[in-house]
Each structure stands twice: as C-alpha cells, then as structure tokens.
Amino acid sequence: MMRSILFALSVLGAILGIVPSLFAQEGIAPPARSAQTFNPEISLDGLFSAATFSDPDHLQFGAHDPNKRGFTLQNLELTLAGNVDPYFRGEAHLIFGLEDGESFIEVEEAFLTTLSLPYGLQVMGGQFFTRFGRQNPLHPHVWDFADQNMINTLMFGGDGLRSPGVQLSALLPLPFYLELIGSAQNAEGETATSFLFAPEETFAGRPILERDVHDEGDLLYLGRIKTSLDLSESVTLVAGTSHLFGPNGTGENTSTRIHGVDLFVKWKPLTADHGWPFVTFQGEAMRRSYEAGEAALDDGTVLSEETFANDGFYIQSLYGFARRWVAGIRYEQADATDPVDPASGERWRASSNLTFYPSEFSKIRLQYNYDNSDDRDDPIHAVFIQYAFLIGAHGAHTF
Amino acid sequence: MRPIFLFASFLLTLQIARPVEAAPVNVVTTTEDLAAIAKEVGGERVEVESLAKGVQDPHFIEAKPSFMLKLSRADLFVQVGLELEQAWVGPLLLGGRNGKIQSGAPGFVDASRGITALEVPAEPIDRSAGDVHLQGNPHIWLDPMNGKQIARNIAEGLKRVDPKGAAEYDRNLADFSTRIDAALSRWQERMKPFEGAKVITYHNSWPYFLKRFGLVAAGYIEPKPGIPSSTSHMREVIALIPREQVKVILMEPYFSDQAPKFLAEKTGAKVVPLPPSVSASAGINDYFDLFDLLTNRLAEALR
Ligand SMILES: [Zn+2]
Numbered sequence: 131m132m133r134s135i136l137f138a139l140s141v142l143g144a145i146l147g148i149v150p151s152l153f154a155q156e157g158i159a160p161p162a163r164s165a166q167t168f169n170p171e172i173s174l175d176g177l178f179s180a181a182t183f184s185d186p187d188h189l190q191f192g193a194h195d196p197n198k199r200g201f202t203l204q205n206l207e208l209t210l211a212g213n214v215d216p217y218f219r220g221e222a223h224l225i226f227g228l229e230d231g232e233s234f235i236e237v238e239e240a241f242l243t244t245l246s247l248p249y250g251l252q253v254m255g256g257q258f259f260t261r262f263g264r265q266n267p268l269h270p271h272v273w274d275f276a277d278q279n280m281i282n283t284l285m286f287g288g289d290g291l292r293s294p295g296v297q298l299s300a301l302l303p304l305p306f307y308l309e310l311i312g313s314a315q316n317a318e319g320e321t322a323t324s325f326l327f328a329p330e331e332t333f334a335g336r337p338i339l340e341r342d343v344h345d346e347g348d349l350l351y352l353g354r355i356k357t358s359l360d361l362s363e364s365v366t367l368v369a370g371t372s373h374l375f376g377p378n379g380t381g382e383n384t385s386t387r388i389h390g391v392d393l394f395v396k397w398k399p400l401t402a403d404h405g406w407p408f409v410t411f412q413g414e415a416m417r418r419s420y421e422a423g424e425a426a427l428d429d430g431t432v433l434s435e436e437t438f439a440n441d442g443f444y445i446q447s448l449y450g451f452a453r454r455w456v457a458g459i460r461y462e463q464a465d466a467t468d469p470v471d472p473a474s475g476e477r478w479r480a481s482s483n484l485t486f487y488p489s490e491f492s493k494i495r496l497q498y499n500y501d502n503s504d505d506r507d508d509p510i511h512a513v514f515i516q517y518a519f520l521i522g523a524h525g526a527h528t529f
Numbered sequence: 530m531r532p533i534f535l536f537a538s539f540l541l542t543l544q545i546a547r548p549v550e551a552a553p554v555n556v557v558t559t560t561e562d563l564a565a566i567a568k569e570v571g572g573e574r575v576e577v578e579s580l581a582k583g584v585q586d587p588h589f590i591e592a593k594p595s596f597m598l599k600l601s602r603a604d605l606f607v608q609v610g611l612e613l614e615q616a617w618v619g620p621l622l623l624g625g626r627n628g629k630i631q632s633g634a635p636g637f638v639d640a641s642r643g644i645t646a647l648e649v650p651a652e653p654i655d656r657s658a659g660d661v662h663l664q665g666n667p668h669i670w671l672d673p674m675n676g677k678q679i680a681r682n683i684a685e686g687l688k689r690v691d692p693k694g695a696a697e698y699d700r701n702l703a704d705f706s707t708r709i710d711a712a713l714s715r716w717q718e719r720m721k722p723f724e725g726a727k728v729i730t731y732h733n734s735w736p737y738f739l740k741r742f743g744l745v746a747a748g749y750i751e752p753k754p755g756i757p758s759s760t761s762h763m764r765e766v767i768a769l770i771p772r773e774q775v776k777v778i779l780m781e782p783y784f785s786d787q788a789p790k791f792l793a794e795k796t797g798a799k800v801v802p803l804p805p806s807v808s809a810s811a812g813i814n815d816y817f818d819l820f821d822l823l824t825n826r827l828a829e830a831l832r
Contacts, residue, residue: 246628301601307594358594366593401783405589526619529592
C-alpha cells in the first residue's frame with residue numbers, strides 16, 4: 131500500500147515537473163537581474179588529508195575517508211547552482227577523485243527543485259542523496275569530522291545513499307515546523323548499498339543476483355518526518371524519523387528495511403560574534419533488517435531464508451569556544467565491523483578533533499580516533515590532519 | 530423547514546452579515562530596519578516580522594526551520610540585498626516553498642533597488658581581499674535618504690500584493706518621506722560641528738552613515754572584511770590614530786570589544802558602541818529613534 135502511494139506520488143511529481151506552468155502561481159515575472167548574476171553560482175571545494183594508523187589494516191570504509199597512511203584527496207567537488215526559471219532551481223555537484231593515481235569524475239548530485247508549488251509542496255527530481263537522517267545528505271566538505279560515521283558507512287556504503295529518483299515533500303500549515311518527505315529512487319548501483327548492491331559478490335554466504343526493476347516494488351522508498359522547535363531564541367531543536375524500504379539482491383523477492391531517528395540541538399546566543407560561540411549536539415540511531423533469500427550453493431549446501439538485523443548509533447557534540455575555533459567529540463557504536471557481513475562483532479569508536487577556520491572559506495582540522503573492534507586484539511589509533519578550501523560562490527549555510 | 534436547512538441559512542446569514550475584514554498583509558523582512566520601514570509604509574494594513582533581531586549581525590543569521598515556516602506564510606518578503614544575506618536567505622526561500630515571494634515574484638522586494646551602492650569594486654577582485662561584497666557595501670539603511678528609497682521599494686511591493694491598499698500606502702510613504710526630510714535636517718544640524726572628523730570603525734558597516742553626516746573612516750579594526758585583526762594591523766592602526774587625530778572607535782555591539790579596548794588603551798581614543806539597527810538596544814523602537822541615538826551618541830563622543 132505504502133509503496134503504491136509513493137509510486138503514485140512519484141509519477142505525480144514527474145508530471146508536475148513536466149508541466150510546471152499549470153501549477154505555477156499567477157503573475158510570476160521572470161526575475162529581473164543584472165547580466166552578471168545570470169551566471170550560475172559556481173564553487174569548488176577541495177578536501178585533503180594526511181593520515182596515519184597504528185595498524186595499516188584499519189577499518190575506514192568510507193570512500194571519502196582518509197583511508198590510507200599518507201595523503202588522500204578526500205573530495206574535490208564542483209558545484210553549479212542557480213534558478214532555472216521562475217519554477218525551478220537547479221543544482222549539480224560533480225566529484226573529481228583520484229584513486230591509485232587514476233583520476234575519475236562522479237555525478238554526486240544533480241537535481242531540480244520546484245520553487246512555487248501550492249500547499250507547501252515541493253518536488254525534487256534527478257540524482258540526489260536520500261534525505262535519510264542528518265548525515266547522509268551532507269557533502270564531505272561540510273562534515274564535522276574528518277571521516278564518515280561508522281553507522282552511516284555500514285548502512286549506506288562508502289559514498290552514502292544516493293540514486294536517481296524523485297522526492298515529494300510538504301511543509302504542513304501548523305504552528306510549528308513539520309515536514310513530510312517521501313521519495314522513490316533506483317535501488318541499484320554502488321550508491322545503494324544494503325539494497326540491490328552489496329559491496330562484495332555475496333551477502334551472508336548468498337550470491338548477489340542481477341535484479342532488474344520489474345515493477346514499482348523494485349524501487350527504493352523513503353518516508354521521513356522532520357520537525358523543529360525553537361526552545362528559546364538561542365536554542366533550536368530538529369528531530370526526525372526516517373524509514374527506508376527497498377529490494378535487496380539475495381533473492382527475487384527479498385527486501386531490506388532501515389529505520390532511523392535523529393536529533394540535533396544547537397545553542398548560539400543572538401549576539402554571537404561572527405557565529406561564535408556555539409554548542410551543538412547531534413545523534414542518530416539506525417536499525418536495519420536485511421532479509422536474505424534462500425540460496426542453493428555450488429557445493430550442495432542450501433541456505434534457508436533468514437533475516438539479519440543490526441543497529442548502531444553515533445552521538446557527537448561540537449563546541450565553538452572561540453572565534454574561528456571548534457572542538458568536537460564523537461562516540462559511535464555498531465554491532466558489525468564489516469559492511470559485508472553483519473554477523474561479525476561489536477565495534478565502538480571514540481573521536482575528538484579541533485578545527486581552525488582561517489575564514490569561512492578554509493579550514494584545518496586535527497582528529498584522533500580510538501577504534502575498538504571485538505574481532506581485533508588491539509584497538510586502532512588513527513590521526514588525521516585535514517585541510518579544505520572553497521573558491522567561488524559563497525556557500526549557503528543550512529541549519 | 531428541516532433543521533439542516535435552517536442551520537445552513539443561519540450560517541449563510543452570518544457570512545453575509547459579517548463586515549468584510551481583510552486579513553492583514555503578512556510581511557517578513559530579513560532585518561529590523563526593513564521591518565521598521567515596512568511598518569511606516571504598511572500602517573494598519575500589514576503585519577510585519579523580522580527574521581534577524583536587531584542585536585544580531587545580519588551577515589550571520591541561522592537558516593532555522595522556523596524561519597522557513599514564516600516565509601511559507603508571507604505575502605511579501607523584503608531583503609536588504611547586495612549580498613548581505615547571501616549566506617542564509619537562499620536556503621530559507623527554497624525551504625519556504627512560497628511561490629509568492631521567490632526572487633522575481635510580485636511578493637519579493639530587494640530593498641537596495643534604485644540605491645547607488647558605495648564601494649563597488651572598480652577592478653576585478655578576489656577573496657584575498659576578505660569577504661567583500663562584489664555588488665557594493667550592503668549597509669545601505671544607515672543613510673536616512675536611502676531609507677526613503679527603501680520605503681519606496683516596499684510601497685511598490687505592497688501595492689503589487691495588495692492593490693486595494695495602494696492609496697493608503699502612497700499616503701504613508703509620502704508622510705514617511707516628509708518626516709525623514711524634517712528629521713534629517715535636525716540630525717545634520719547636530720552633526721555639523723564635527724564635519725570632517727575621522728573615526729575608526731570595526732567592520733566596514735558605516736560608509737553610508739559617515740558620508741551622509743560628513744565623517745571619514747580613517748581605518749578599520751578588521752584588516753579586511755570578515756578577517757580578524759592581527760598584531761601588525763593593530764600596530765598600523767595605533768600609529769594612525771594620533772596621526773589622523775581620531776577621537777573615537779566605533780563598534781557594533783555584537784563584535785568582541787577586545788581589540789577596540791586595546792586600541793583605546795594604547796591611544797586614548799574613546800570606544801563608542803553604536804547599534805547599527807532598530808531594536809538593537811533599548812529605546813530604538815523605530816527608524817527615527819535609530820538616527821536620534823546614533824547622532825546623539827556620536828555628537829557627545831566627538832565633542
Ligand atoms: Zn558587511
């Protein structure tokens with residue numbers, strides 16, 4: 131039922147996208163602007179790091195993590211954005227990467243957002259990060275830590291969960307902020323880990339099948355509720371729950387569900403000097419149930435249907451204690467160490483970092499991780515130095 | 530007659546009998562200064578709210594979800610423009626999903642329209658010059674004459690979204706302009722004895738104000754816009770103060786007073802806190818109060 135509704139919404143969204151004039155407000159004139167601002171906003175973010183680990187065989191699985199001893203290009207991201215016309219805003223994020231000396235380009239995100247649908251509705255279409263929780267939609271250059279959370283990497287893979295699709299959201303006409311978000315996206319490819327893609331050829335011993343989209347049941351669906359309250363003029367809370375449903379590749383009808391809750395609280399006095407001081411608290415917890423299908427293996431063993439469940443969380447806090455300086459701590463726990471095998475042991479990790487912002491357009495970060503996993507004798511110590519720059523259009527500050 | 534029809538006709542009568550009371554036009558502005566001017570122009574027909582509070586630095590406002598909610602209900606949105614709010618207005622307008630107030634729509638007002646911006650970079654410039662505003666200095670509301678143009682822009686916007694109130698808006702606008710003219714001669718009179726006086730300011734927020742009242746910025750505490758002071762820059766400013774006969778150091782209340790105080794100690798110049806916005810401190814309830822306080826406080830400090 132839920133799936134059919136979301137599918138219908140996605141079709142509706144696509145139609146709205148094709149015939150915007152039907153739904154646009156009356157009397158919108160094309161924006162009058164100088165020739166200069168007709169150009170899209172262009173910016174380039176560069177994110178580099180130097181890393182060292184106490185054990186070369188460490189546990190950094192994120193594709194944008196500092197994941198080797200020595201230097202890493204974590205992310206080089208070209209962003210183009212601008213209003214397309216009075217009805218749409220367009221945004222594209224292209225990633226340039228380096229792997230073993232080879233350069234590559236990736237379409238991280240490229241999507242349209244409607245500007246003027248009635249009833250607080252908004253449709254987004256294209257290739258985009260699934261709006262699950264707080265961390266998944268964030269680009270690496272705005273992460274508060276040098277590496278991705280364990281639980282996000284575990285559930286959504288090294289690149290985060292993103293795929294082509296369509297999203298419909300509504301801001302409800304209530305006295306407080308309540309947003310409902312639903313999306314339908316493709317479930318295959320490297321950026322849909324936990325669904326039709328597995329990082330290895332097998333999952334819990336079962337081979338991963340090539341599974342095409344037969345019907346609407348083979349897409350990936352998100353339902354999210356997000357709310358926000360201003361507890362005072364200087365304290366704001368944002369909370370949400372996210373639910374994902376999608377197919378996985380261990381059988382013809384097997385599916386994966388991921389549920390999550392997230393909380394964010396920020397304190398910043400009204401009289402903050404250039405944005406300082408401030409304190410934030412953020413936490414997310416997720417639980418996945420992965421239904422693995424029946425499989426007859428080549429050696430004659432038969433694996434029966436089985437559902438694997440695992441969960442984990444992170445909590446983190448940032449303290450902007452003096453202008454340009456931010457200290458952070460993070461604690462994470464998950465009941466798996468290896469994204470391909472949820473049955474492996476318990477892992478916890480504690481991180482602390484210190485970031486210096488010479489200006490809004492650059493940062494230098496020092497981070498230490500203490501990484502403890504049940505299936506290892508010794509914990510892993512990791513130290514990262516990260517540096518980032520932004521050139522071009524002033525980035526928007528999201529809350 | 531069946532009770533249901535009776536009830537329906539009762540409702541209908543109620544509907545007809547009630548005087549037609551138009552809902553107020555919901556105006557949301559980015560700053561309190563724009564809100565104060567919108568109240569002058571809108572009068573009884575509007576309800577005005579500012580996203581930023583007067584005590585806040587308008588460059589650094591949080592794009593809070595509650596602000597999106599406010600924008601989702603707005604009939605008219607007014608921003609200062611000239612990239613003052615560029616870090617936070619974009620996400621708010623997008624998140625508010627209100628077609629009436631998107632850039633280019635009838636309910637969108639850029640207050641800087643028709644105002645000649647000062648300090649538009651003459652040559653190509655990049656961020657090694659700090660966080661400069663490429664379209665010119667955005668602190669336009671600090672010249673009362675610009676206030677009149679802002680009021681004109683807001684009146685045009687109000688007439689677009691509420692044509693029925695056109696006559697009232699025109700009346701209010703004319704009245705506001707007349708009162709500004711009268712007050713301006715009072716403020717200029719007050720500042721006249723100090724013509725040509727040199728001051729140090731913290732951020733480059735005051736060029737419109739200084740120009741209007743014949744004062745000169747001899748230097749800034751920020752070596753470049755948005756860049757904190759360094760020891761070598763402080764040394765330069767310390768040398769400059771006696772050379773240029775600077776008597777006062779102006780600072781916006783939201784900046785740290787550390788550097789201004791240090792300068793004052795070293796040179797004997799006076800630190801004068803100047804609230805650059807309506808409602809930034811007690812007693813500044815409207816646009817006129819703002820200039821009353823600014824000119825009074827400056828005149829006293831420069832005496
Ligand atoms: Zn400025």
